Amino acid sequence: MSTPPRVAAVHVLERVLERGETLDEALEGQFTRVAERDRPLLQALVYGALRWLTRLEAQVATLTPRDDWRRDPLLRALLVLGAWEAQGLATPAHAAVSESVDAARRLRRARAAGMVNAVLRKLHKATPPLPTDEATRYALPGWLAEHLRGAWPEDWPAVAEAGNAHPPMTLRVDRARIPRPACLEALAERGVAAQPGAVAPTAVILDDPVPVARLPGFAEGWLSVQDEAAQLAAPLLDPQPGDRVLDACAAPGGKTVHLLEHAPAATVTALDRSARRLRQVRDNLARAGHEAHCVAADAANPDAWWDGEPFQRILLDAPCTGSGVIRRHPDIKWLRRADDPARMAPAQRQLLDTLWRVLAPGGRLVYATCSIFPEENEAVVAGFLAEQPDASRGPLPAVGRRTGAGCQILPGEQGMDGFFYACLERSVE
Structure with a gap:
């Protein structure tokens, strides 16, 4: 029997935040336990929650007078994931809240189910105001915000914002096998919109990420996934x-x-x-x-x-x-x-x-x-x-x-x- 994606996502966050595993390691341990149709949701949940962790926690805190949820790693992860789903994903509110409450019970947090229900319903109705301090607004640990400010005093807000953005899927073209213009044409024929990179002559940037199986010539080594830098x-x-x-x-x-x-x-x-x-x-x-x-x-x-x-x-x-x-x-x-x-x-x-x-x-x-x-x-x-x-x-x-x-x-x-x-x-x- 497969694991519900929100339960798996809670375990991923707990392993990253409490045990110090990398996201790749923690995801690898849960990915195969989730039904194939739910794997994109699992990834969207954990990536978004980790991008915006401290901002999401601050917003949850405005909706509950109690603070003991922070000391329970699984409950903390569930609330943060629910907060991200309410703000960053298109899941209908009733389904997202119902599934999160069910996840609380599956995680043996039935006593907290009422609180999870109340907090997430409020989050789906209205987004709390952004935190006033810069580190939390950019979802950075305090030391990292200070380090960025010290290293790049003029640029650090843009650097922080870029760190929370969704990165493009960028390809490297082996031009000995296929010229870049021909690669762009082949991608277009497969319905994959793409643009040439502005810096590297081998770079092609997709408008939207796609599975590598859809990339013409990937299996043969004509293309590789690699950032332009x-x-x-x-x-x-x-x-x-x-x-x-x-x-x-x-x-x-x-x-x-x-x-x-x-x-x-x-x-x-x-x-x-x-x-x-x-x-x-x-x-x-x-x-x-x-x-x-x-x-x-x-x-x-x-x-x-x-x-x-x-x-x-x-x-x-x-x-x-x-x-x-x-x-x-x-x-x-x-x-x-x-x-x-x-x-x-x-x-x-x-x-x-x-x-x-x-x-x-x-x-x-x-x-x-x-x-x-x-x-x-x-x-x-x-x-x-x-x-x-x-x-x-x-x-x-x-x-x-x-x-x-x-x-x-x-x-x-x-x-x-x-x-x-x-x-x-x-x-x-």
């Missing part, structure tokens, strides 16, 4: 035929495949410390019909994986807070902590120092993150350049804003995710 990595690294190329933190493999699309005659090593996630790299390579040497190892420990022959090109898409992709992963807001940017920076710098040693003279290393925090980006690269005499700045994408050693794309700029790039070139000995 991430599509700038391969041309910036610009591997040449015959180059040894290292994709140092490769999973899930989108950039690995793009590197081979850019330079099919290059020899690519895809490295990732997670053997489980490396399977995604292999799957993406197989779908696209490309081959790479896939190695499960820690890039910071080259003794475990390096054969002693230097690489002409290295892509370091460094592990980071993910603060530039909150619109795709709203759980990031609630899983990260105030000290995470500063805590991650030393590990990022260690990776940069280590991989520089395996870069060939005259070679190029691209340092990239999907973060918008200077501690993880400009500070890491500037510190490295100050201490590495054989390193110099290389070219940068003609987008975003210059930060000194690199360029920063903020979330929502030209429709893209937040991304940082720095290009470093090693002098010839």
Whole structure:
């Protein structure tokens, strides 16, 4: 017997907010328990509730004098989900309230069923006023609002709004197999409206998301799903035929495949410390019909994986807070902590120092993150350049804003995710 979608959604939120699981992990545990027809509703519920969590909680609080619901993780999740359904989804009020009350009973919260019924009925009749403080209005934890304000004092409200927006579904076209205009025509024939990207020549942006099964050529590897900002990595690294190329933190493999699309005659090593996630790299390579040497190892420990022959090109898409992709992963807001940017920076710098040693003279290393925090980006690269005499700045994408050693794309700029790039070139000995 399948699990009702609202019950499953409560369990997803509880696992994210109380146990610290990622949204992907928590959804994976519930997805197959829900009937296929209800899975889109499950996703819409949990994504919306996590995007607007603190704002929704504040609105629920105005409608009940008691505060004990906050201390019950399952009841808290149910009320937040119900508040989001009342404001963000098109479910008829009587059905949404009735199903939420039934979920309370299924979750062994029958005593709270009356309160759930009363609060959600009120929310369906009228939306409470927005909270006055900025952090709650933008549904941000306080530390994140302060951090954004400090890093981007002029832009932070737009960054916060972009983080709560629905991201577009963006495709990368393998132009060796199908030119972008032909791809747009093929999509139109399938009834999929799309536009060419404004920045990356390989990008196609769909007007509305569709299942990948509807995409012509997806199964054959002609198309891949990848944000336009991430599509700038391969041309910036610009591997040449015959180059040894290292994709140092490769999973899930989108950039690995793009590197081979850019330079099919290059020899690519895809490295990732997670053997489980490396399977995604292999799957993406197989779908696209490309081959790479896939190695499960820690890039910071080259003794475990390096054969002693230097690489002409290295892509370091460094592990980071993910603060530039909150619109795709709203759980990031609630899983990260105030000290995470500063805590991650030393590990990022260690990776940069280590991989520089395996870069060939005259070679190029691209340092990239999907973060918008200077501690993880400009500070890491500037510190490295100050201490590495054989390193110099290389070219940068003609987008975003210059930060000194690199360029920063903020979330929502030209429709893209937040991304940082720095290009470093090693002098010839």
